[in-house]
Amino acid sequence: MILPDHKIRTLATEHDMIDPFVDGQVREDVVSYGLSSFGYDMRVAGEFRVFTPNIHNSVVDPKEIDERAMVEYEVDDHILIPPNSYVLGRSIEYFEMPSDVLAIVLGKSTYARSGIIVNVTPLEPGWEGHVTIEVSNATPLPAKVYANEGIAQVVFLQGEPPEISYADKKGKYQHQEGITLPKL
Template sequence: MLLNDREIKELIDKKEIIIEPFSYEQIQPASIDLRLGNRFRIFRKGEIEVIDPKDFKDELIKIEQDENKIIEKYKYTDVIITENPFIIYPGDFVLASIYEYIKLPRYIAAQLHGKSSIARLGLIIHTSAGWIDPGYEGHLTLEIFNTNNVPIKLYPKMKIAQLQLFRINPVERDYKEKGGKYYKEKGATSSEIWKDFI
């Protein structure tokens, strides 16, 4: 059953659903607004010939420091922005994170959607991974794609997504207990599909 605003507020007040930081203004009639974090992961163009899901581990190679913290790895670059916007160019795909830390109980599942105002700019905030299992805990990763023909500026803490919450019968084993790959993820987290081949 999809939760409404009263049910969402009640579960947050009881600390059964954790969203931090949080303001009651984020509660919509049947969802919660979520904001964009300040961490982005950009795949390095021209340096990867093909992505092999069996071998997608990565290693740190270099750290640079300027107004934005940049961490370079073999397959991608991490950018941590402060006040300046992050610019996503036409046709670019980046990973980003949600600002809020989320923790769901074993009887709540969730669905993440882009806000309509963001979609109308030509921005897709998750290319396919919008489902969140009961027991998830962490900062959700967004798979952002600019379908527009012009660059789009993204600002830290701007409203970017809506989280719908569904009450279900308590699961036998939640996301943590099943060894979820992205449990307690922080920042924009790359695919860990290689673990499926172990």
């Protein structure tokens, strides 16, 4: 079943599923974040890694990422993503997924309607950490992404616990903090 606000609140406040947890929507003058009727709008922190074309002979290889191809930025307000480019960010919130809950993360329409595509893989049962957020600027213009504001909606699905959770299989992205690059 898809979890409604009151069940998300209980899991967040009594079982540490989301920390820090914002109980209700913050909307005035920001890209909204916090608890909604059937999800939670997570925020992006002011830490980013931006791909740069200035590294010669560098190829983006998910099996062996060349960290020289990325520049680290810390911002207070926003980051400008170059045209047709890509950045990595991380959630402010730390998620600790229960063994019977899976979360699907979808980009917010405010960004999607501006040509900014947000991608996040599912948060599996038993996984915990900061969410690494992939953000693409699909436009031919620089695009702003606002730090400390909403970036994506997390929808929680509850079912029977799997035989083997992410924690049980000792997943490679378990307990990630900050922006986590690809691992093999």
